[in-house]
Amino acid sequence: MKEVRFTEEAFNQIAGHPYLTEDLIIGIVKDSILEDRKYEDSDHFHITFPRKKNKKWINVTVIVHEKPHEFLVYGIHSGRVSS
Numbered sequence: 001m002k003e004v005r006f007t008e009e010a011f012n013q014i015a016g017h018p019y020l021t022e023d024l025i026i027g028i029v030k031d032s033i034l035e036d037r038k039y040e041d042s043d044h045f046h047i048t049f050p051r052k053k054n055k056k057w058i059n060v061t062v063i064v065h066e067k068p069h070e071f072l073v074y075g076i077h078s079g080r081v082s083s
Contacts, residue, residue: 002067003069009075019051019053021051024074028047029047029062044065045063045064046075058079061075
């Protein structure tokens with residue numbers, strides 16, 4: 001199984017999202033199936049999933065560079081779920 005690593009920027013972005021943890025992101029990336037991944041090209045994809053924040057739902061997007069032996073998370077963004 002591939003290891004999940006974080007760039008310094010992505011690791012700092014987790015700190016700005018108190019409702020996310022490193023373990024949660026690792027689990028989401030490792031357990032994602034191909035249908036959940038939205039590929040930008042053959043090596044880069046993002047996964048978007050819902051998360052509850054202050055009693056409201058938001059979408060969290062994790063941006064990943066897939067390498068032969070690892071997943072490198074290099075971006076984490078969040079935004080409100082559109083109605």
